[in-house]
Amino acid sequence: MRIKIDFTLFAAGLFIFSFLLLTPKISFSDADVSGLIFQGADLHHRGKLDKAILKFESAVGLDPKNEYAHNQLGLLYAKKNKFDRAFREFVIVEKIDKRNTFAVLWQGIIYLRQEKVDKAFEKFNEIIKIDPDNADAYYFTGAIYNFRHNPSMAVKYLKKARDADSMEAETHFRLAKAFHNMDMTANAMLEYERALEIKPEYTQAINEKGWLCYNQGNIKPAIGYWKKVLKINSRNRDAVFNLAKVYNELAWKYLISNRLKEAIDYWKKTVSINPGNKAAKYYLNKYKQH
Amino acid sequence: MDRRIFLKFLGTNLISLSALMLCPLKVCSRTGFDYALEAQGFIQKREFAKAVNALKKAVAIEPDNDWAFGLFGRAYMGLARNAEAVAAFRKAVQINSDDTYSRMMVEILTQKPIKVLKKKERPLTELEKKAFQEEVSMADKMQGERGLGYKVNRVVIDAGHGGFDPGAVGKKGLKEKDVTLDIALRLQKKLASMGRIKSFLTRTGDYYIPLSDRTVTANQYRADLFISIHANASKRREANGSETYFCSEKASSAEAAKVAAFENSVIKFDKPYKKKAGFIDIEEILFNLEQKLNWKESGRFANLFQNRFKEKLPLKSRGVHSANFYVLRKSKMPSILLETGFISNPAEEALLKQAGFRDKIADAVAMGLL
Numbered sequence: 001m002r003i004k005i006d007f008t009l010f011a012a013g014l015f016i017f018s019f020l021l022l023t024p025k026i027s028f029s030d031a032d033v034s035g036l037i038f039q040g041a042d043l044h045h046r047g048k049l050d051k052a053i054l055k056f057e058s059a060v061g062l063d064p065k066n067e068y069a070h071n072q073l074g075l076l077y078a079k080k081n082k083f084d085r086a087f088r089e090f091v092i093v094e095k096i097d098k099r100n101t102f103a104v105l106w107q108g109i110i111y112l113r114q115e116k117v118d119k120a121f122e123k124f125n126e127i128i129k130i131d132p133d134n135a136d137a138y139y140f141t142g143a144i145y146n147f148r149h150n151p152s153m154a155v156k157y158l159k160k161a162r163d164a165d166s167m168e169a170e171t172h173f174r175l176a177k178a179f180h181n182m183d184m185t186a187n188a189m190l191e192y193e194r195a196l197e198i199k200p201e202y203t204q205a206i207n208e209k210g211w212l213c214y215n216q217g218n219i220k221p222a223i224g225y226w227k228k229v230l231k232i233n234s235r236n237r238d239a240v241f242n243l244a245k246v247y248n249e250l251a252w253k254y255l256i257s258n259r260l261k262e263a264i265d266y267w268k269k270t271v272s273i274n275p276g277n278k279a280a281k282y283y284l285n286k287y288k289q290h
Numbered sequence: 291m292d293r294r295i296f297l298k299f300l301g302t303n304l305i306s307l308s309a310l311m312l313c314p315l316k317v318c319s320r321t322g323f324d325y326a327l328e329a330q331g332f333i334q335k336r337e338f339a340k341a342v343n344a345l346k347k348a349v350a351i352e353p354d355n356d357w358a359f360g361l362f363g364r365a366y367m368g369l370a371r372n373a374e375a376v377a378a379f380r381k382a383v384q385i386n387s388d389d390t391y392s393r394m395m396v397e398i399l400t401q402k403p404i405k406v407l408k409k410k411e412r413p414l415t416e417l418e419k420k421a422f423q424e425e426v427s428m429a430d431k432m433q434g435e436r437g438l439g440y441k442v443n444r445v446v447i448d449a450g451h452g453g454f455d456p457g458a459v460g461k462k463g464l465k466e467k468d469v470t471l472d473i474a475l476r477l478q479k480k481l482a483s484m485g486r487i488k489s490f491l492t493r494t495g496d497y498y499i500p501l502s503d504r505t506v507t508a509n510q511y512r513a514d515l516f517i518s519i520h521a522n523a524s525k526r527r528e529a530n531g532s533e534t535y536f537c538s539e540k541a542s543s544a545e546a547a548k549v550a551a552f553e554n555s556v557i558k559f560d561k562p563y564k565k566k567a568g569f570i571d572i573e574e575i576l577f578n579l580e581q582k583l584n585w586k587e588s589g590r591f592a593n594l595f596q597n598r599f600k601e602k603l604p605l606k607s608r609g610v611h612s613a614n615f616y617v618l619r620k621s622k623m624p625s626i627l628l629e630t631g632f633i634s635n636p637a638e639e640a641l642l643k644q645a646g647f648r649d650k651i652a653d654a655v656a657m658g659l660l
Contacts, residue, residue: 041394102401131403152434186420245503
């Protein structure tokens, strides 16, 4: 069996190489370019960024209109924190072909990084005009609307992102947040759950699910969600402070209904997860003699 | 021989060679591998439809055969069905993450628009049905307004101090915690009567809430703005006036920086974020952007409220200050802190004691929100 696998891989490799030399569909200008591109892509995947850059630079030297090579150079320069250079590569691609939405998208992302939200927004809208099914452009537009606390517009765009590509946990999460902001709890819960189906350890989604439950009076499941987050990451700041706040609130509730023992239990819980919690420490100290 | 012709020749022969090497010994019970091999032959002959049929049989037998999915991608490309080709190449990469060729093909094909594949319909779950009903009933509310202006629909109002922490205490005994709670309650009442903005309080009575709980409340209610109400104090009795603080990357003064440094030193949570070299984290870009937009918006609100105070209150304006407060930095919305006058100043203590003056403060804040 072992021999067969190795044999298969070797043969498949030979086939891929030969296919690359032959296929006219990929629009490589010649075999040298296709070889360089394949090597560049492989080096890029293996994290050898400088070597990959050399290969793609050689490729665009031979074929200056190779959109894929320019796009890869853009990505590689961005990964090397050379964002100006990266941007130039993406602009070159857009000049070669305006329909290369990948290049336009990355220009938008670089604008976001530079906090030029209006320009990024324009770029994403440009993509949507070219490609009404572009999940990424909808995603970023929806995210921008979320940042501007305009949840109905965020929902509109993030739903389109979800419908175009439902496999991104972040899309479901941001859509859930937008629904949550509109008090559309069933939709929010559904999208948080979809995010968690894709990424079960998505702690932000679990934390938010906790509030969704808590605000509807479902205290026990809410606490369960935050505890789950702490099992994934015991230093998760949100889960620690969410639990501390809720334990303090419950302690206070028991105190005013004269159930001191339960109140003390909850303050103890607060201190156990958040030892610096001034409120719990003070009240524990005050009531422990009683 | 011309280099190009030679390469083409080499390629052709490599295909034959690899095909020979892969040729099955068994003929009777065909494996997925056998079908894939057959498909490869069809692809060579540019009989892509036949290749697709053979590959369907191959993956039915071996659903984890990355090679077959790679071939699928090529066959679909031959049929100009790029969406299916991308799906097949993606599947190949999913099975074998080192499949550079399939990954490269996905990248090449997705540079430009491709048709979205129709999803298989399936019955709705209970939660999906509930969500659908909710969307129908909320249809009117979902008609959003375009434009990138910041929207405030929910505010969390934080009455500073409380319980065992009285905050600053005036010479005549006025406690900051009582002043802040009264202003917060008045503000909530005003906003409720105006109707458009929902508001929530971090505390409704005289009890202590830690700083972390206050920002958590803002996150709990998904506030668009967090307003913390305080009254100032100084050892110099003559110090007077109102001022507003907000969180920013750089401190506006050495004093503000000192305050922030003290606040930040007590925080022991969160592992420091280590940037992975050679990796672009899109979510990190979005997180940083959101934070900076929130800070910018905090600055705008801080100026807005301070201007209202200047117009509406008989107090000197001490301006707007900023610093990088860890706790505010972690809040998920614009946050500001209002200092509504010096309780340590006898004249201002007298003002802050008056219900009418506290009402004016609440009024100035409420008007600033509309």
